[in-house]
Amino acid sequence: MTDSRPLVLGVLGSPRAQSNTGLLLERVLAGAAAAGARAESIALRALHYESCRHCGGCDETGRCVVQDDLASLYDRIRAARHLVLASPVHFSGVSGETKAMIDRAQAFWVAAYRLKAPVSEVSGERRGLFVATCGGGDRRVFAWAAHPVRAFFNSTGFSYWGELFEADTDRPPPVRARAEALSRAEEMGRRLLGENAPGVGGENP
Numbered sequence: 373m374t375d376s377r378p379l380v381l382g383v384l385g386s387p388r389a390q391s392n393t394g395l396l397l398e399r400v401l402a403g404a405a406a407a408g409a410r411a412e413s414i415a416l417r418a419l420h421y422e423s424c425r426h427c428g429g430c431d432e433t434g435r436c437v438v439q440d441d442l443a444s445l446y447d448r449i450r451a452a453r454h455l456v457l458a459s460p461v462h463f464s465g466v467s468g469e470t471k472a473m474i475d476r477a478q479a480f481w482v483a484a485y486r487l488k489a490p491v492s493e494v495s496g497e498r499r500g501l502f503v504a505t506c507g508g509g510d511r512r513v514f515a516w517a518a519h520p521v522r523a524f525f526n527s528t529g530f531s532y533w534g535e536l537f538e539a540d541t542d543r544p545p546p547v548r549a550r551a552e553a554l555s556r557a558e559e560m561g562r563r564l565l566g567e568n569a570p571g572v573g574g575e576n577p
């Protein structure tokens with residue numbers, strides 16, 4: 373039997389198993405599942421992949437020629453109704469794992485902007501939600517990290533619908549004890565499925 377629930381795909385870019393960002397992503401997906409989604413998540417740290425070679429192999433087809441673990445991840449991204457990208461802030465940007473994955477979306481960029489070809493068969497609004505954490509208190513890093521994420525969502529066919537940021541994670545209390553942050557994440561996951569639910573802005577409304 374086919375599963376008709378909308379797929380909400382979470383992609384986690386933290387190199388850590390016990391991840392602050394992962395904890396928020398889990399809550400977002402729990403909220404989405406409670407609202408009727410088929411929620412799945414993939415941790416980039418478990419995958420083996422290269423960054424973009426800039427080989428031009430996608431220029432004619434909009435498909436990446438590199439056959440590594442990102443090939444199946446990108447199939448899941450094509451199939452997703454909504455996408456939640458979760459990354460810690462590393463040196464004022466997304467993590468290296470996340471950025472390397474984003475750069476491989478060059479094939480989507482070629483399809484969308486050069487070939488004017490559809491990047492997904494999923495019709496209707498596809499929402500992108502960016503989740504990020506940073507250890508310090510300078511929240512400007514979220515806006516910096518969000519730049520490539522916006523471009524990534526644009527190329528892969530998602531709107532930059534919302535963002536969920538948690539700062540000061542290197543100071544107590546630990547994120548797992550921040551009830552308000554966790555319930556905000558769950559609420560965001562529920563809203564992701566809501567008809568006409570406006571995205572909730574943080575630093576970048």
Ligand SMILES: Cc1cc2nc3c(=O)[nH]c(=O)nc-3n(C[C@H](O)[C@H](O)[C@H](O)COP(=O)(O)O)c2cc1C
Pocket residue numbers: 386387388390391392393394459460461462463464465505506507508509510513541542
């Ligand atoms: C390599 C590296 C670079 C980091 N750079 C920053 C930074 O520029 N600004 C900041 O506030 N925190 C920075 N941090 C702290 C992380 O953003 C913070 O601990 C985050 O919550 C980790 O998320 P995670 O548990 O999901 O991996 C950095 C941590 C690492 C390991």
